[in-house]
Amino acid sequence: MHADPKGVLTGLHFIDGDHAACEGAIAAGCRFAAGYPITPSTEVVERFAARIPLVGGVFIQMEDEIASSIAILGAAWAGHKVMTVTSGPGLSLMMEHIGYAAMTETPCVFVDVQRGGPSTGLPTLPAQADMMQVRWGSHGDYNIIALSPNSPQECFDLMIKAFNLAELYRTPVFFMMDEVVGHMTERVAIPRPEDIEVVPRRWTSRKPGEYKAYEPGEDLVPEMVKAGDGYRVHVTGLTHDERGYPAMNPQAQDKLVRRLVDKIRKNAHKLVDVRGENLEDADVVVISYGITSRIAAAAVEEARAAGLKVGHLRLVIVWPFPEQLVAELASRVKAFVVPELNLGQMVREVERVVAGRAQVVSVPHAGGTVHQVEDILAKILEVAK
């Protein structure tokens, strides 16, 4: 399905990542957003509030992030594509509803423009320190998808992908920006609507009576209905059976929770989205994501200019982590260098997958600014020796 022309501002723009992310959401078909102001994410919803009246949709500034994160789920069950937008402190408040969205399999997008933490931390300065929180933050077992753009153009392009994946997998999808990507202004090309592919909701073709709300299809994802269509659906955050009815027993728990995890895990090979450079002959591979990938790319270039065989693997989809790919690299490279704007989060995932077959070194950074090219270069030189 193509994007609705009404929401697409085709042409060249000079806008920041927050604004581009908003345009991406609207182009993807998002017509309902709820949010609560928080730096450095607010511009996304400010633009949404300004744009949506003439596109046909609703923005509501709720009383807090707890309310925002469940208002969008209500709107999703009314048939909308939905998002909420926040930063660290707000994301922490949203955790219960991230679990509720996962449990009820409600398609939704959470935009997290990361800033330094913990707590109020550095409101106006960048970090990439919510990477584990989005993966594991709500209680219980579930799985999610997270994307990490590194430019305003990608804020637009990948936002469409984020919405598409939310529909395909009926799971919360996280859009992991950071303060720098959010506030940096660059050229953004918005394509024509007919060149934008959007995934519609997976509405059921069954009739009421024949339809079971949580009966999965082959890819483990159930088909959806919306309130008001006569299906009389029941949705609960309690462990439920295929009808959606509470089922308080270990068998139901095992069946449901396994499926919630497996629908991502078993489809992980389809979800790999990375950009690799110079991986063929690499002895050392830098793994990065988001804003850090731009500095990492510069470091890799300098290292190659110095004659070192260094490659760069950039994670566009961060969760699910591209296990197979990294495992395969681990069998033929000497070392991995993992720079990130935190004191070591995704590096643990690299270590887990590499499992001792190669050296893994972190280039930690507490945030507030980005790495220096030299910081990353120094580590590359160290492990390449």
Place this chain on the structure above:
Amino acid sequence: MSSAAVNIELPQLQNPLMQYLRQDRIPHIWCPGCGIGTSLNAFIRALDEMQFDLNKLAVISGIGCTGRVAGYLNVDSFHTTHGRAIPFATGLKLGNPDLKVVVYSGDGDLFAIGGNHFIHAARRNMDLMVVCVNNFTYGMTGGQVAPTTPLGATQTTMPYGNFEPPFNLPYLADSCGAVYVARWTVYHVRQLTRAFKEGLSKKGFVFIEVLSPCPTLYSRRNRLGDGVEQLKYYKERSVVKNGADTREVGLTFQGDIVVGTFVNRERPTWLDAMNEHFSQRFGDRYQRYGVRHED
């Protein structure tokens, strides 16, 4: 006397109100003597008397004994998270304004953890009907103090009697801008049914408080007898005062209960205000939001 066998086709005897319930979910979890079911009975009667189109109704609950109401009703129903039924309902209603959206939940859910959402939804005049079953306690978790527990009543977390003043819920709703505010007890099934009908027909933020016995926890801990004893109390101490000043309807431990319709007024809903405002701002370029959504 003829002894010829007469073959009479007996109609399937079934309570006509059963169609409103998910029959495959019965028996329910509520205790004998609990008032939640009685309130639900009045709600269903209201739907029946109005011949309400059940495909256009959604019921949202939070968490608690009352929170189970949504799951028993044969309508689109959502059992959400503790305290957050109102913001979920807000999203659902704004997502599809054709739906009548009813929030049905407990006093702890709506006024402790969910208090912030309640006051803002009332302030905005969100088009929702909020039903609060007030049993003065946290039933589901075993009888802890609630923001509605009368002074002096004993609860597991107020073992020497409650010393926190409770909310006066109708006053709270009124002062935040609700367009319809009523209180009845589960003894007043007929009045309650009428209140539900009025609430379902009313546009804007409607609040109906239903006093309801929790014999298992609240009554037992306070030695108030069984469910029937509580109904006797409701019968003997209720005073009907329609239009009462909501400042004066606060409740005390086993004291008088003012019941009635306290507020019934008009105010633009959030969505009407939005449409009106944008129509003025953008003129013909603005298309009123709220027609049915098809993707």
